[in-house]
Amino acid sequence: MTTMEIQTPEAASTHSYRRLVARRIAILVGLTLALVLSVAVDVSLGPARYPVWDVLQTIFAPGGAELQMRVVVWDIRMPMALLAVTVGASLSLAGAQMQTILANPLASPFTLGLSAAASFGAALAMVLGVALVPGAVALMVPINAFAMAMAASLLIFGLSTLRGVTVETIVLLGIALVFSFNAALALLQYFASEQALSAVVFWTMGSLTKATWGKVAVTAAILVVCTPLFARRAWALTAIRLGEVRATAMGVPVKRLRLEALVLVSVLAAVPVSFVGTIGFIGIVGPHVARLLLGEDQRFFLPGAMLSGSVILSATSVLSKAILPGAVLPIGIITALVGVPFFAALILTKGRKSW
Amino acid sequence: MVALSLEHIGANYGRRKILSDATAEIQGGTLTALVGANAAGKSTLFRRIAGHLRGTGHIRLQGAVAHDLRYMPQDTGMTAALTVYESIILALKQGGGGWRLSATELGAVDETLRHFNLSHLADQQLSELSGGQRQAVSIAQTLVSRPKVVLMDEPTSALDLNRQYEILEALRLYAEQTGAVMVLALHDLNQVMRCCTATVALAEGRILASGATLDVLTPDLIRRLYGINSRVERCSQGCPMMIVDGPTAQLAL
Ligand SMILES: Nc1ncnc2c1ncn2[C@@H]1O[C@H](COP(=O)(O)OP(=O)(O)OP(=O)(O)O)[C@@H](O)[C@H]1O
């Protein structure tokens, strides 16, 4: 006699949960494919019109390509295309975790004043030639921008450790920072020479054109360090979204987690912003798209937010080259012009009442 | 069997003293009610026991450790973009552990959903639940990890008549099967008399009485707790019932 193993049929609710998980994995795979496609198109587009096939050949067999093309593809287009990926992922991840820990759908590097602070720091260098960190004059602009962005987030960070400071207070404070830095920036612009003024304006519009392999490496390295740190706390971060009291009741050290996340988020947002200027919109849209597609279980939301941020910025980079042939429009303008209506349509049509 | 003893518990919000000298013995295996007027300090006592609030006195557990305690807060607002099923997984993981979910874990989620008659809501978003559904989900979240000490702040306040009965029965069964200490803050004294073996009565941060429900909930104590004249009588089926006669003093208009 053989014993028959009797398998109890899995309950319907668990079965449909497994289907949900499968669908989410499919969405993540889809986003990854979209990203690969977008990066490929991004590299093949540019003021100099090369056939797609030649571009691909230059990427995979650079030895055979002519010098000019190799320089354009490898030293200009590839860093730009990849910087769009890393910056998109960083800003979107930063926005996602700010929204999570501050329980506020409006939190982002942009609305908490990090972008405005960075712009002010950059303008200090461009208008007054002031280096906030002595030395490294060549990198004065990004270093100033980074220093001011970090100062802004440290201010928020410091105040959030005070007694009786709620998440609402932090968000309001961030908005106050935006206005203060914008006013300070306007003041600098008022006294700026014409040349400095146009440099400031261009910087604040946000642009990927100053991309280098070095910047790609730095932003990628920060992502490589921060992502696992968030991933390890995936359940705790998800739990925070049930509310501080509930999360505490689950044994999540909410205050400590919030501080740790704020530190990571500051670095994650300040570095890209200091490289590319104001592309703040990604930090709000990326997480919202991910939330609509994948929900807020951080096991899916975390990679989803990074991927959607990358896809959006990369696609925007493509648009910024495609709209006016022969010119590369500042990407910050495109994100706002194209991104906002798209975003509004998305939340109005597919919006769940999840806040 | 699990037991919880409170020894001279005190707690403050800032300078304001909310709880003083609260002492009580609570046995597991049955439901214990925590009753008292609004602002008497019921939620504060729960927060103090759950360790969210520091203060004076000792909290001792027998047959359980602090880690086995689950506290369900009074507010039921949950806005995360999660399905009911996901929110129960989350409660099971208790904010930690690996990304992979075992078949046992999924089984526990399913079992809990069924125990509280929530299976049909598994795929629904938290934000799309009715108030009562949300409260029932919240109760399921609290119990999915099979805690040995459970504090529930007004678990039935949003439930309809049928649901109240069903859930209190499920909670009673849980206590009986696991021997867990279960303290429920409740406002409906008839519910208390029907389901809770023991009662702790709180007024202005002090425990006025604690013990067997019918010994605690006398007309005299009810008058002191709520300023209400009442009678406790047996109904035709023999169950004790509280009948309200009216406020002790004319209400100032
Ligand atoms: N976070 C807080 N900060 C300051 N005081 C508080 C806080 N929470 C509650 N209190 C005060 O503590 C007292 C006890 O409140 P508590 O919430 O414990 O009452 P309760 O018995 O649960 O009442 P209810 O039946 O209305 O839920 C009240 O006077 C209340 O005003």
Ligand SMILES: [Mg+2]
């Ligand atoms: Mg209360």
